[in-house]
Amino acid sequence: MNRIRPNRFVMMFYKKIVIFGCGVALLLFINISLKTGRDVEPMNRRFVIWSNDFHISPINDIKHQLRTFNIEFIDKSLSGACKSTNSCAKDLKILNRTNGMSPSINERKQFYEVYKNDSEMNRVDIFMCFHPAGMCELFMPFNRTIIVIASTRYELGRHKKQQWIDLNNNLKIIASNPRNIIAGNNLYDAEYIRYFTGIKAIVLPSICA
Numbered sequence: 001m002n003r004i005r006p007n008r009f010v011m012m013f014y015k016k017i018v019i020f021g022c023g024v025a026l027l028l029f030i031n032i033s034l035k036t037g038r039d040v041e042p043m044n045r046r047f048v049i050w051s052n053d054f055h056i057s058p059i060n061d062i063k064h065q066l067r068t069f070n071i072e073f074i075d076k077s078l079s080g081a082c083k084s085t086n087s088c089a090k091d092l093k094i095l096n097r098t099n100g101m102s103p104s105i106n107e108r109k110q111f112y113e114v115y116k117n118d119s120e121m122n123r124v125d126i127f128m129c130f131h132p133a134g135m136c137e138l139f140m141p142f143n144r145t146i147i148v149i150a151s152t153r154y155e156l157g158r159h160k161k162q163q164w165i166d167l168n169n170n171l172k173i174i175a176s177n178p179r180n181i182i183a184g185n186n187l188y189d190a191e192y193i194r195y196f197t198g199i200k201a202i203v204l205p206s207i208c209a
Helices: 006-035 056-065 105-115 133-142 161-175 187-197
Strands: 047-051 071-075 126-129 145-150 181-184
Touching (some): 105 133, 126 133, 133 145, 133 161, 145 161, 161 181, 161 187
Parallel strands (some): 047 126, 126 145, 145 181
């Protein structure tokens, strides 16, 4: 009979605690965000999270952590690896793999105009952005909860000086609303955000990514 070594057992147990803790913490943040945002009762109905990232792992990690809760994910992935999670964007308007990483001001306006009365979009309670974090600039006009969890340096896709300055300003606007969250999925990126923006970003680690 094979026995699990004590140190391995401790690590397995610790990982389960971390996964559970992160899932509960994220759900708590979401509930607080919703209660201070749109007039909904998050525990009495299914609520909806939208993502159209360029990386499949961070959003898939959130799906895994919150899989036991009554949450619907609208995942319109722009990642080249999206087929492996069956999440490729099939009907995403305006954005594509060419312009999605750094959409122009006009494209952002077009995105809002085409989606502001969209039936699917009107069900969305939360926008989540990981890779790039700047994707959430798109969602600011919708007046919904925004959760930014940077999976790498937050200025990805915003490498020109003015783009980076504008992103810093927009993140500060997002952070100023208590229903929103600015985070890194690791301590380095949380501190990196704080260093360049002054925002006290929290750490919401990815367990599977």
